[in-house]
Amino acid sequence: MNADQPPDNPGVIAFPPLIWLVNAVISLLVYLFIRLPIMRYSMSLVCGIVFIILAPTLALWALRTMKAAGTNVHPAEPALALVRDGPFRFTRNPMYLALCLVQVALGFFLNDWITLLFVVPLAVVLHYGVVLREERYLAAKFGEPYLQYKREVRRWI
Numbered sequence: 001m002n003a004d005q006p007p008d009n010p011g012v013i014a015f016p017p018l019i020w021l022v023n024a025v026i027s028l029l030v031y032l033f034i035r036l037p038i039m040r041y042s043m044s045l046v047c048g049i050v051f052i053i054l055a056p057t058l059a060l061w062a063l064r065t066m067k068a069a070g071t072n073v074h075p076a077e078p079a080l081a082l083v084r085d086g087p088f089r090f091t092r093n094p095m096y097l098a099l100c101l102v103q104v105a106l107g108f109f110l111n112d113w114i115t116l117l118f119v120v121p122l123a124v125v126l127h128y129g130v131v132l133r134e135e136r137y138l139a140a141k142f143g144e145p146y147l148q149y150k151r152e153v154r155r156w157i
Contacts, residue, residue, distance in 0.1 A: 008078035010137035013129035016075065020099040020122060024106060027118035036113040048108035055101035062087050062094035075134060082142045084149055092135075092153050096126045123156075131155065 013019075038044050065086030066073050072080060073095075087094035100119050107116025138146045 008141075009076050010079075010130075010134040012075045012133050013125075016096055016099060016126060016130055019125055019129065020102065023118055023122040023125070024103060027103070027106065027115045030118075031110055031112050031115050034114055037111050038108065038113055038116065039111070041111050044108045044111035048105045051101050051105035051108060055098045055105060058087055058094050058101065059098035062098070075130065079138060079141060082138070082145055082149065084153075089153065091157055092150070092155050093126075093131055096131060097156055099126065 063073055065088060066083055069081045069083045069085065071083060072078060091097055100123055103119040103122050104116060107113070107118070135150070139150075
């Protein structure tokens, strides 16, 4: 690699699943000291099950779509193709949305508002530390086709 050229990756602050893990651990530590129930546990459990099924389904769909398009999944590796199929037709960030849905599931499984609301700092860190960096990178790499995609598809949901 030439030292004069920027690296061919978005330079995200950390591996996104690691960001989720740190967020989840912090939310669990807070849960040990403060608990604010959401609803009857049986209803909360049903909600948790729905989200814990939805999240990996979305993530696996996105993973398969990216692999089929012949591009790298890990954000530290170069993007080889602009992916617009599968879940990328509805959201530009299905894998990060799936990480947020896992946090929501955790909040429902614990039946705890604070754990559930930890989805907000997770989304903020993903947004500023990962998504915006990826968007700048993809705009520079793919130009107008990516900018058109941005105009057509929402960032999150």
